[in-house]
Structure formats: structure tokens, C-alpha cells
Amino acid sequence: MNVPRDARRRGLLGLGALAGLGALGTLSGCASAGATAAARATAPPQAGTGDLGVVVQRARGALSIVNTTQRTVLGEVGGLGDLSHASVVFSRDGADAFVFGRDGALTRVNLPARRVTGRVMQAGNSIGGAISQDGSLVAAQNYTPGGVKVFDAASLQLLCDIPALTASGARSRVVGLADLPGRRFVYSLFDADAICIADVSDARSPKLLRFDGIGRQPYDALVTPNGRHYIAGLFGEDGLVVVDLWDETPRPRRILAGYGRGEQPLPVYKMPHLRGWAVAGRHAYLPAIGRHEVLVVDTESWAEVARVPVAGQPVFVMARPDGRQVWVNFALPDYHRVQVIDTPSRRVVRTLEPGAAVLHMEFTPRGEAVWISSRDANRVSVVDTASFATLAALDVDAPSGIFFTARAARVGL
Amino acid sequence: MRDVLLSMAAALAAGAACAQPAAPAAAAPAAPDAARQQQLVRMVRQDCGSCHGMRLTGGLGPALTREALADKPVGSMAATIFHGRPGTPMPGWRAMLSEAEARWIAERLVQGLPEASPERSVAR
Numbered sequence: 394m395n396v397p398r399d400a401r402r403r404g405l406l407g408l409g410a411l412a413g414l415g416a417l418g419t420l421s422g423c424a425s426a427g428a429t430a431a432a433r434a435t436a437p438p439q440a441g442t443g444d445l446g447v448v449v450q451r452a453r454g455a456l457s458i459v460n461t462t463q464r465t466v467l468g469e470v471g472g473l474g475d476l477s478h479a480s481v482v483f484s485r486d487g488a489d490a491f492v493f494g495r496d497g498a499l500t501r502v503n504l505p506a507r508r509v510t511g512r513v514m515q516a517g518n519s520i521g522g523a524i525s526q527d528g529s530l531v532a533a534q535n536y537t538p539g540g541v542k543v544f545d546a547a548s549l550q551l552l553c554d555i556p557a558l559t560a561s562g563a564r565s566r567v568v569g570l571a572d573l574p575g576r577r578f579v580y581s582l583f584d585a586d587a588i589c590i591a592d593v594s595d596a597r598s599p600k601l602l603r604f605d606g607i608g609r610q611p612y613d614a615l616v617t618p619n620g621r622h623y624i625a626g627l628f629g630e631d632g633l634v635v636v637d638l639w640d641e642t643p644r645p646r647r648i649l650a651g652y653g654r655g656e657q658p659l660p661v662y663k664m665p666h667l668r669g670w671a672v673a674g675r676h677a678y679l680p681a682i683g684r685h686e687v688l689v690v691d692t693e694s695w696a697e698v699a700r701v702p703v704a705g706q707p708v709f710v711m712a713r714p715d716g717r718q719v720w721v722n723f724a725l726p727d728y729h730r731v732q733v734i735d736t737p738s739r740r741v742v743r744t745l746e747p748g749a750a751v752l753h754m755e756f757t758p759r760g761e762a763v764w765i766s767s768r769d770a771n772r773v774s775v776v777d778t779a780s781f782a783t784l785a786a787l788d789v790d791a792p793s794g795i796f797f798t799a800r801a802a803r804v805g806l
Numbered sequence: 807m808r809d810v811l812l813s814m815a816a817a818l819a820a821g822a823a824c825a826q827p828a829a830p831a832a833a834a835p836a837a838p839d840a841a842r843q844q845q846l847v848r849m850v851r852q853d854c855g856s857c858h859g860m861r862l863t864g865g866l867g868p869a870l871t872r873e874a875l876a877d878k879p880v881g882s883m884a885a886t887i888f889h890g891r892p893g894t895p896m897p898g899w900r901a902m903l904s905e906a907e908a909r910w911i912a913e914r915l916v917q918g919l920p921e922a923s924p925e926r927s928v929a930r
Contacts, residue, residue, distance in 0.1 A: 451860060477860030495859050518864055536865060566866065583866070612895070628895055660890060660897030663856050664866065725853055726902065750852070768852070
């Protein structure tokens with residue numbers, strides 16, 4: 394719309410300026426303006442969003458906007474506050490990134506325009522968020538005050554505030570928030586040993602289903618790619634909890650109980666994260682707390698299938714989109730390494746050292762490459778997942794989370 | 807719950823003090839040198855920051871700002887850093903720190919931790 398109008402205006406200006414020069418001059422002025430307008434009209438339309446993504450610059454409070462096909466940084470958007478532990482979800486068209494900051498800010502950033510289009514300070518201390526299946530609701534999970542707040546994705550208006558409470562009525566920190574089909578969100582309460590499902594179909598009066606006594610201190614959780622199972626990891630005891638959401642009366646079930654076999658766990662310098670694709674085929678690959686192991690569990694029977702010894706305490710255990718590989722990064726002091734597990738053989742087939750303090754990994758939509766952030770090297774490495782060659786190294790200040798717009802089309806991300 | 811944890815930490819601190827004969831002041835381990843101090847500040851902001859926040863405003867772990875720590879004894883904080891706090895996600899950092907370094911960190915936290923030097927100049 395703007396382009397032709399702009400060209401027309403210039404055409405008119407040209408006519409005015411050339412008016413005294415006679416017919417020929419006037420005509421040539423028209424012709425050139427017309428040619429410009431035509432050239433602009435046939436210029437390719439604005440690019441799509443399918444190969445865009447963001448990298449969090451945690452120290453500077455900014456997002457780098459990246460293109461995963463060109464493997465370039467397109468630009469940056471700053472002024473986003475405290476982005477330590479920031480996470481991002483996307484609108485369905487992949488154009489808007491909703492950024493959840495540690496300081497409780499929820500900011501909407503438009504990727505093509507590279508600017509902030511909305512921002513609310515919604516809590517004192519926040520840890521992440523989720524977007525509903527239909528893209529209309531954005532939910533934030535908060536530590537202070539402990540609870541979940543649900544916002545209209547378009548206006549960022551608060552629709553409901555669901556406090557998370559312990560048995561004694563104190564606030565609990567909320568972890569492991571994920572979207573479920575049908576305007577529902579599921580989350581866990583670290584301080585209350587509970588899992589809650591909030592149905593926000595009527596955002597003004599949410600309905601809550603709560604499971605208590607699920608196990609001590611759930612620290613994070615995930616929803617499987619098919620949306621069927623919610624798996625919460627426990628910090629306070631050996632084991633995880635699974636809820637089959639397709640069950641007529643869903644209930645929590647303990648899995649991998651006692652996986653530590655009573656051994657003294659190592660000190661956990663960084664909590665593992667479960668969100669991300671840890672499910673490869675019928676198997677879920679899960680980080681063992683306080684151990685140098687990845688646990689493999691069968692998602693049909695929920696029996697332990699294997700343990701894969703790895704180079705440190707796993708933080709992210711993420712399956713390549715096809716499930717053929719699982720990539721693992723580690724807590725300090727082993728966080729200069731990344732290991733690749735081949736899922737058919739369940740063996741580590743590669744150890745990479747992409748730069749100091751690896752904090753996150755993200756696969757391109759079809760998984761031919763993985764982007765790895767190395768905080769202390771101020772670098773994001775793009776690695777070919779077939780040859781393990783480094784395809785590009787991007788200069789990004791203290792990078793942490795990497796989020797590509799393909800997440801927009803997936804449950805639980 | 808918090809009272810229980812605090813008293814646990816205090817007990818831990820007392821235990822740590824009892825377990826080791828009080829060293830004469832002259833033999834107290836030296837404070838970390840300037841380069842190590844920089845490393846420690848960076849470690850607190852970046853690595854402790856994964857639970858306590860890069861700006862130490864809290865997260866899964868409590869806030870460690872000067873205001874938040876106003877009434878906390880340095881000795882028990884140093885013991886918590888070194889030995890961890892059982893029953894919570896706070897690990898003991900003894901594998902990465904000396905006791906003197908844990909104490910140095912506790913003292914800095916109470917005074918308000920300095921900003922880390924710019925990331926870029928450290929890494930490049």
C-alpha cells in the first residue's frame with residue numbers, strides 16, 4: 394500500500410519540478426516515476442517467518458533476531474529487562490515472540506518489524522510461559538508471587554490470575570508450565586508437590602483440576618509431542634511423575650522410582666530442564682538428577698529401557714526432530730561439552746566442544762542443523778547434525794536460550 | 807518451613823565451626839587475589855545466577871541482594887555456600903571453592919556484589 398503511494402508522490406514532485414522544462418521533460422519525469430512504481434510493485438513480497446528465530450542475550454537484555462536458512466543475525470531488539478533464564482513462545486504466524494523475563498516482564502516482539510509491540514510487568518519474578526493451542530492466550534508461570542497469569546495474546550490484557558498455593562495457604566513457585574489441547578494449561582508446584590490443570594476456556598472463571606502428593610519438589614516438566622503425557626521431574630526424590638492426559642480420569646503415576654538406587658547424588662549446580670523435545674520415537678530421554686546419566690524410558694509401558702552414561706550432569710536432553718539423535722548439554726563444570734546419543738544404538742557417538750558455557754541448543758525445523766549457544770565464548774555455533782561440521786559461528790553477546798518459530802506449530806513449546 | 811531451613815543452616819554453620827579447630831587469625835587463609843575475585847564475581851552472577859538470578863533478585867533460590875541479606879550472619883551464609891543446604895536445591899560448592907573463597911563471597915554479598923566486568927573484555 395505504502396509503496397505505490399510513495400512512488401506516486403515522487404512522481405508528482407517530479408512533475409512539479411520539471412513543469413518549466415517543456416513536454417519532453419515532463420514526459421520523461423512521468424516515465425521514470427512509473428518505472429520505479431512498477432519495479433517496486435514486482436519486488437518480492439515481505440519474507441515469511443518460517444526460518445526466523447531469536448537468541449536471548451541474557452546479560453544485555455536483548456534478543457538477536459536470526460535467519461536459520463541464511464545462518465545470519467538480522468538485527469536485535471533491546472530494552473527487555475533481566476533476561477537471565479528468559480524463555481520465548483511464538484504466535485501461530487511465527488511473527489510475534491512472547492518473551493518471559495526473570496524480572497516478571499512479558500514482552501511481545503514482532504520479528505519482521507524487529508520491535509517491541511507490547512509489554513507488561515506482570516510479576517516480581519517469572520520463569521517462563523506458554524501459549525494456548527489456538528494462539529489466543531499467553532500464560533506466565535511465576536515464582537513471585539507464585540502462580541499463573543493468563544493474558545490475551547492480542548492486547549496483553551490480564552484475563553485471569555491463578556494463585557498457586559500450598560496446603561497451608563502459602564504461595565508456591567510454579568514450574569513446568571505447558572499448553573494442552575483446548576485452552577488448557579498444565580503446571581507443577583515446586584513447594585506444594587502438586588500438578589494442576591487449568592481449563593481457561595472461560596478465561597474469566599478458570600476451572601482447576603489438582604493432583605496433590607505427586608512426589609517431592611517437582612522442578613520442571615514437559616508435555617510429549619503428541620500432547621498425551623505430562624512428565625514432571627522430581628528434585629526431592631529419585632523418580633519422575635507421568636500423567637496420561639488421555640485417561641478418562643487422569644492421575645499421576647510414579648516412574649523410574651529410585652533410579653539413583655540409593656547412591657549419594659552429586660551436587661546439582663544447575664537444575665535440568667525438561668521442556669524441549671526429549672521424546673524420540675516411543676522412548677523418552679530424561680536427565681538423571683545428580684548423576685552423569687540420561688535415562689531412557691518406554692512411553693508405552695513406562696519401564697526403564699536403558700541408561701546412557703554421559704560426560705556430566707545433563708541439563709537439556711533434546712531429540713532431533715526425527716528422533717534419530719538426542720543431544721545433551723551439561724551443568725558446570727562440564728558445560729563446555731555437548732554429546733550426541735544415537736538412539737537406535739543408545740550410545741554416545743560424538744562429543745563436541747563448541748565453546749565455554751553451553752547453555753542451550755535448538756534444532757532447525759527439520760533438524761539438519763543445531764544451533765548451540767556458548768555463553769562465555771559469546772558465540773552461537775551452527776552445527777551440521779549429519780557430519781558434525783560447524784557451518785557457521787555467529788557473534789552474539791552472552792547467548793542463552795535459542796528459539797525458532799517452528800515452535801509455534803508444536804504442542805508443549 | 808523457612809525457619810526450619812534457617813535453623814538447619816545455622817546448625818550446619820555451627821557444626822562446621824566445631825568440626826575444625828579454630829585457626830589462629832594469622833594463619834587464616836588469604837583472601838582470593840584480584841584475578842580470582844573477578845572470576846568469583848562472575849561465577850556468582852552467571853552460575854549462581856541460574857537459580858538466584860543474574861541480578862541476584864531470586865528465582866528457585868532466594869534473592870541475594872544486599873537488602874535481602876541485611877540480617878543474615880556471614881558465617882552461616884559462607885557455610886551454606888560451602889556445604890549446601892540439605893533438603894533444598896542449594897548444592898555445596900566445595901568442589902569449586904575454598905572455604906576462604908566462600909567466606910569472601912558471603913562478605914561481598916552482604917555488602918552488595920560488584921558488577922561483573924564486561925563479558926566481552928573477559929572473554930576476548
